[in-house]
Amino acid sequence: MSSTPSSSVLEARKALAARLVALRKDARLTGDELSARCGWHPAKTSRIQSGKAQPSEDDLRAWCTACGAQDQADDLIAAARAVETMYTEWRRMERGGLRAAQESVADLYHRTNLFRVYASRVLPGMVQTPEYTEAVLRSIQRARVEVDDVTDAVEARLERQRMLFSGRHRFGLLIEEWVLRAAVCDPETMAAQLGHLLAVASSPFVSIGVIPTGPGRPHLPVEDFYLFDEAEVAVELTSGYLRITQPGEITDYVRTFTDLAAMAVHGAEARQLITAAIATLG
Structure with a gap:
């Protein structure tokens, strides 16, 4: 049994990413539509959804606003902070x-x-x-x-x-x-x-x-x-x-x-x- 910072943190990022994907789908938005609403390149959305990139707190607020789910921003920010403090x-x-x-x-x-x-x-x-x-x-x-x-x-x-x-x-x-x-x-x-x-x-x-x-x-x-x-x-x-x-x-x-x-x-x-x-x- 062996844990590495990369594997453990990546798993946590993927869990956060899955929540963001679900939020986008619930809002009936494509990745390109969400990217346009957030004002960034679709590649950034792709990296966040795959768990390869850690979204900033501003990114999470923009994501929630684009999905009409501002009430979930604080909870997602707390989850992201937990990922950051893992390693x-x-x-x-x-x-x-x-x-x-x-x-x-x-x-x-x-x-x-x-x-x-x-x-x-x-x-x-x-x-x-x-x-x-x-x-x-x-x-x-x-x-x-x-x-x-x-x-x-x-x-x-x-x-x-x-x-x-x-x-x-x-x-x-x-x-x-x-x-x-x-x-x-x-x-x-x-x-x-x-x-x-x-x-x-x-x-x-x-x-x-x-x-x-x-x-x-x-x-x-x-x-x-x-x-x-x-x-x-x-x-x-x-x-x-x-x-x-x-x-x-x-x-x-x-x-x-x-x-x-x-x-x-x-x-x-x-x-x-x-x-x-x-x-x-x-």
Whole structure:
């Protein structure tokens, strides 16, 4: 399973385009007639109707006016804005620094009851120690962010952690075994991080599963993702941050999480793998 910004955004554009086509047909207008009323070239209408072009808010208002459906303009504009916010490049999200990126999801985290996370690169942010978080964010800052506000970004993540572990939220975390051994920080920091992970695993609100590495591990290439209840999925891609809100796509991620959970070990077996990773650090 793999999502790309192009495929997900295109599907959302097509859904919006289908609504616009239906609106035109209900008004008994051809594409050329609608184009004439809107004052633009028919090729623009064709691109919008195929989902290849994203209409501006002015385009949507003109379309609704041409179809005599001005009352639907606000709803269509809201739908178009949702498409625009589906995918954000990291460089755009982080151009003002890393703290803003951390704070941008605070409301979403606050209103989520059940978090389900799949991690294949680094440990989930909600169970990171301050030192591990600093190492991860520092590597990101050096690679792609000009503003150095790593200290503030770490504090923003810690503020979110305090909110999350208030007892009002539940967590299902699936972690690839190799993440327990990934050299994202020095051995001392990693040992402390894994010790913290063991402590978190004892919480009644947290379920931690570790997917063992080995020849018996089924090949299921999946990008890191966060499931917020069944309302939204956040996918961390190499190039940016993808928000998925389409029910059908969310269902795909729920199913994938279930499949990954079946590959994982939990409880004492998961703790043994974490402990073994600590032992390799000396």
